[in-house]
Amino acid sequence: MSEKIPKYITTTLPYVNASPHMGHALEFVQADTLARFWRLQDEDVFFNMGVDEHGQKVSRKADEEGVSRQNYVDKYASEVKELKSALNLSYDNFIRTTDTAHKEAAQEMWRRCDAAGDIYKKKYTGLYCVGCEAFKIDTDLVEGKCPDHKTEPEGVEEENYFFRLSKYQTFLEEFLSKEGSVLPNWRRQEALKFVQGGLEDLSISREKSRMDWGVEVPGDDNHVMYVWFDALTNYISTLGWPKDFEGKFSKFWEQGETLQLAGKDQVRFQVVIWQAMLKSVNLKATDTIFIHGFINSEGHKMSKSLGNVIDPYELVKKYGTDATRYIMLRHVHPVDDSDLTWEKMDEVYTANLVNGLGNLTARIMKMAETHLESPVTVTDKTTMDAEALKHYQFQAVMDGIWAAIGAMDEYIAENEPFKVIKTEPEQAKEMIVKLVKDLQEIAESLVVFMPQTAETILQAIKENKKPENLFARLEK
RNA sequence: CGCGGGGUAGAGGAGAGGCACCUCGGGAGGCUCAUAACCUCCAGACCCCGGUUCGAUUCCGGGCCCCGCAACCA
DSSP states (O other): OOOOOOOOEEOOBBBBTSOHHHHHHHHHHHHHHHHHHHHHHHHHHHHEEEOOOOOOOHHHHHHHTSHHHHHHHHHHHHHHHHHHHHHTTOOOOETTTTSSHHHHHHHHHHHHHHHHHHHEEEEEEEEEEEHHHHOOOOOOOOBOTTTOSOOOOOOEEEEEEOOOGGGGHHHHHHHHHEEEEHHEEHHHHHHHHHHHHHHOEEOOOOTTTTTOOOOOOOTTTTTEEHHHHHTTHHHHHTTTTOOOTTSSSIIIIIEEEEEEEEEEGGIIIIIEEEEEHHHHOOOOOOOEEEEEEEETTTTEOOTTTTOOOOOHHHHHHHOOOOHHHHHHSSOOOOSOOEOOOOHHHHHHIIIIIIIIIIIIHHHHHHHHHHOSSOOOOOOOOOOOHHHHHHHHHHHHHHHHHHHHHHHHHHHHHEEEEEEEEHTTTHHHHHHHHHHHHHHHHHHHHTTTSHHHHHHHHHHHHHHTTTSSSSSSSOOO
């Protein structure tokens, strides 16, 4: 007798200084697929998404555009939220770091870290570039000058609060020595090496005179929190921590299994800093942190100057929601970097969705509609067998589905039910029933990946009717 | 010796100690239920040099070549 363990899954909050990009879309779709998979197994699931809204970049951008900070972040928050319908995301809560409850949680996190003796004040001497309005470190500089402004940064001294990250070195080494804490394994080892190299304490505040768009530091009117310290707390503030009126925090974080998804640029923050913060306030570490790669295009990082940027909204517009999910899950590697181009996406869309799944559905359902007197009775399945999904192998599961699709096309070509129907109708009908049942299996296994498409196919089977084309052919 | 990832048919990708798979492309047939779709067959590949092994493209060492990261840039 084993009780089901509640499952918590969260994406990393995108920072709202730019519109959501492909990397975000990938992470959201991966998370959504897992959340749907668990729900299908009747697990209790909490799926978190949101936006990180404080910090210098946001305040500067808002100022440049001449809008209030709040208006600025509102605009981007709604952009990210729109992905919910564009990508059919089933998140349970959308947290914003400007939410009052979140800010209070961040302040409570600060107080508890402070109470644990992990926060102290120290003079920080840094090289400050006036043009960037930011501190620079040596490695940022080219020949002692800011690469963006070609000026020498000034030595500036300011008092900051610091978090004793160094104190958690041993704890983090233990955390990272645990198989499965960070996936894939080589990322865990990479992070372990990094921690073993020594940790420095972390500046976690900014003087308001320099930057005031942040959560106020408790008990000090002159400082706001460094954006990271505030933002990381979202993973538990979204569950109602610290008050936990609804018991979600205790159910999903303390008693549940927690999973964070993050990009490879996030390892330091999610794996090192956040885990140290949790330890500081005596909370459970994240059970698993799954790190995905980046999506490049034409062999390079996407960038405006190269003109190779692919925007997730454009994808949805061109191919549709489910096809976009399909591309993210099957043609982007779950953990390694991947390369996408419009040419390649057109290719896989046409080959596998239009000619593959779409066409197969049409030919089977046309035969069923024409030759079967009544719909094939189907029983709704409530579970899904996909061991590989538990190991985040989205591609592998989908490869299996498409292998089955190929096998069905072969079956039709070999057995020719459309021909047999003229001479041996009963035998042909049996074949068609078998095909419809196989198609149902395909649809069932697609539910978590391509929910709408799966639904359309199942509906067609129930009505014994050939549906409209699942995927429109691209115009030449 | 800073850390790490990788080099698979014409192209783009998976993969794994023992028939090297998928998509596109090329060549030859077939079928007509289907969205000018589908099926079959053919040509075509595991960077180089060592080692371990009965056997390596897959493990180990070296070489050459690509590519990320190098801490507060969220």
